[in-house]
Amino acid sequence: MINEFNENGYLILNNVFDQNTINSCKEEILHYINNINNNNNKSCEGISIPDFINKKGFENTINLKNNKKIHELLKIIFSGTDYRFCSHNDIGVNRIVGWHKDKLNNQYSKYQTINIWNKYNQEKHEIVKVLIYLEDHSNDNYGLKIIPKSHLNPNIKIENTKQLKPKLGDVIIFDQRITHRGMEKNMDGTRILISFGFGKNNIFTDEFEKGTIQRQNDQNNL
Secondary structure, eight states: OHHHHHHHSEEEEOSOSOHHHHHHHHHHHHHHHHHTOTTTTEETTEEEEETGGGSTTOHHHHGGGGOHHHHHHHHHHTTSSOEEEEEEEEEEESOBOOSBOSSOOGGGGGGOOSOTTSOBTTBOOOEEEEEEESSOOTTSSOSOEEOTTGGGOSSOOOOSOEEOOOOTTOEEEEETTSOEEOBSSOOSSOOEEEEEEEEESSHHHHHHHHHHHHHHHHHTTO
16 A cells, blocks of 8 residues: 555545544534635635634534544554644635645745755655545546646646545545646535645654644634
């Protein structure tokens, strides 16, 4: 599994969450959107709920990041326990996002002073995203689209794309530098994606976390 992850930049972990767990999270998120959100971070490209772990009413959803199966795989990816949750967390509802890499961009790029594709003092960039969909995408194209191996290339080149089709309860883990995108157009119904970031305890994660905290604070008008 680790060889596959290092080569292609992603893995799918099957059957992590059961239907009851997923339903409880969906209830929390829909309640927030319908009763509390007041259209913050809502646009024609969907709804974003950044840094939801610091908001009330997401107890079940927050607890997903502590799942034992996920951390068993993270220990393999990070070659041990020297990693941490690095503050990135958000919920996307029916979001339309183009091809990109999950790095610090625009005014937040100043926080990432070390080139994330080079080694620094024998350390390297090791930050992953954990994605959890609250719907089954095994028979549609509304799941994640990626370009395998693109986590090793700083350029965004759209070729050899792969459509992932995670089943309900599956988890996708990918190197955040991989080129990927979400939905290309609006869909009928609701598509909810929960994201958490984890990184090796080193300077790359330190810098990314500082920029991420600032970005999420700005998105929440803090």
